[in-house]
Amino acid sequence: MSLKSLSEYERLAEQAHGHLCAGQILGLRMALYGMKLLALADPAGADRKRLVTFVEIDKCATDAIPVVTGCRLGKRALKFRDFGKVAATFCDLAEHRAVRIVARETSRQRARELYPAIQSSNQQQMRAYREMPDEDLFETQWVQVNLAAEDVPGYKAPRVNCAQCGESVSFGREVRRDGAVLCRACAGERYYVPL
Numbered sequence: 001m002s003l004k005s006l007s008e009y010e011r012l013a014e015q016a017h018g019h020l021c022a023g024q025i026l027g028l029r030m031a032l033y034g035m036k037l038l039a040l041a042d043p044a045g046a047d048r049k050r051l052v053t054f055v056e057i058d059k060c061a062t063d064a065i066p067v068v069t070g071c072r073l074g075k076r077a078l079k080f081r082d083f084g085k086v087a088a089t090f091c092d093l094a095e096h097r098a099v100r101i102v103a104r105e106t107s108r109q110r111a112r113e114l115y116p117a118i119q120s121s122n123q124q125q126m127r128a129y130r131e132m133p134d135e136d137l138f139e140t141q142w143v144q145v146n147l148a149a150e151d152v153p154g155y156k157a158p159r160v161n162c163a164q165c166g167e168s169v170s171f172g173r174e175v176r177r178d179g180a181v182l183c184r185a186c187a188g189e190r191y192y193v194p195l
């Protein structure tokens with residue numbers, strides 16, 4: 001296994017996401033650029049244990065990123081921070097370095113300039129996002145990411161049971177309050193109301 005061509009990734013992204021769209025191309029390009037900057041040639045294979053990806057939006061582009069990186073939520077290698085930005089940070093745990101890549105706001109305008117004859121803006125952007133240089137699509141910054149031990153894939157710790165609801169909690173996500181162990185829901189972060 002190693003990196004595939006953009007068109008191969010497009011096929012895989014279409015399957016995973018349900019349709020091919022400009023966001024898929026942008027997400028694929030973003031992940032490929034991240035792998036290039038980190039010099040990781042086989043993210044989903046030989047390098048899979050050294051890579052963690054943070055994504056900052058729950059939108060089309062986000063679905064395309066794991067297609068390249070292999071970083072999935074269920075593997076604990078994909079971290080979601082809901083900042084509402086088309087941005088991702090690729091962390092190489094082996095080299096202790098990370099790069100954050102942000103989609104440039106000017107890309108849409110550039111797509112219009114490149115392909116004024118294409119009516120659909122999605123088609124226009126798909127075409128342009130395949131061809132535009134990385135630097136025109138993205139802004140990058142090298143960053144330091146302090147990943148807590150319990151956030152690293154492969155972290156092992158005993159599960160604990162919430163003193164209030166009895167449900168079990170993994171990865172140190174419990175809250176200790178007045179000597180009691182509580183899940184985050186019972187500690188006040190509940191996002192649902194029991195009926």
Ligand SMILES: [Zn+2]
Nearest residue numbers: 021023024060
């Ligand atoms: Zn889409």
Ligand SMILES: [Zn+2]
Nearest residue numbers: 162165183186
């Ligand atoms: Zn609870």
